[in-house]
Amino acid sequence: MPDFFTEGATGDLATLSPEDSHHALRVLRLRPGDHIRVSVQGQRYEARLEAKGNLAAARLLKPLGSSEARTRITLYQGWPKGDKLDLVVRQAVELGVFAIVPCVFSRCVSRPEPGKRMDRLNKIAREAAMQSGRTIIPRVEAPIGYEKLKGRLARHEQALLAYELAGGQSLRAAYRGALDLGLVIGPEGGFTPQEVEGLPAQAVSLGPRILRTQTAGIAAIAMLLALNDDFQ
Ligand code: SAH
Secondary structure, eight states: OOEEEESOEETTEEEOOHHHHHIIIIISOOOTTOEEEEEETTEEEEEEEEEETTEEEEEEEEEEOOOOOSSEEEEEEEOOSTTHHHHHHHHHHHHTOSEEEEEOOTTOSSOOOSSTHHHHHHHHHHHHHHHTTOSSOOEEOOOBOHHHHHHHHHTSSEEEEEOTTOTTOBHHHHOOOOSEEEEEEOOTTOOOHHHHHHSSSEEEBOOSSOOOHHHHHHHHHHHHHHHTTTTO
């Protein structure tokens, strides 16, 4: 059953945006009467598709359980080269990440340029959330630097930093079952020892093999959700 997001409903009728209407009626070729799932302000419903001209709407039939993980993971991802962040956003959203915050570290090979990139990343997050049947659309926030990151990490119930030189400390041993978690992943060049030292996050190993930056966050999210039985 296809999934959609809508901003709000009037009574039991939620209107789809022109773009989503096009997707439903022209791309997926759904017909009035077809059953779909819609998420309205954090609540999912089974619904029946209706159409008026080019616009589609969802007649809400019955509320559904949430598809969200109990563990709210905010991924602080070192800003990578090229379009690698596109893939990280897409896959992290599919897995169940809560939010993504790109971060600039001293060994970042490329630096974010203000502009259209954040719009594109949020569009990718929305598409991935729709495709994977998420209840919420995870936000991709504007990039932050080291000092801001320090403040953000201190506000999480637990913060972990993936560090290939973390010695014996494994993710499994460090994770205390926190439901609000910050997870920091370095860029291609990794972290400087000073960055690891100065951030209020526990350094953990993701295993004996070095993962690329675009793999590490995805692997760590899957591990954390598995440790907390969030794939049930
Ligand atoms: N330090 C290396 C590799 C960086 S890998 C270099 O200088 O080239 C990019 C990021 O992925 C790291 O900063 C870390 O956050 C994460 N990472 C990759 N493999 C890891 C592992 N085995 N354990 C913990 N973190 C890892």
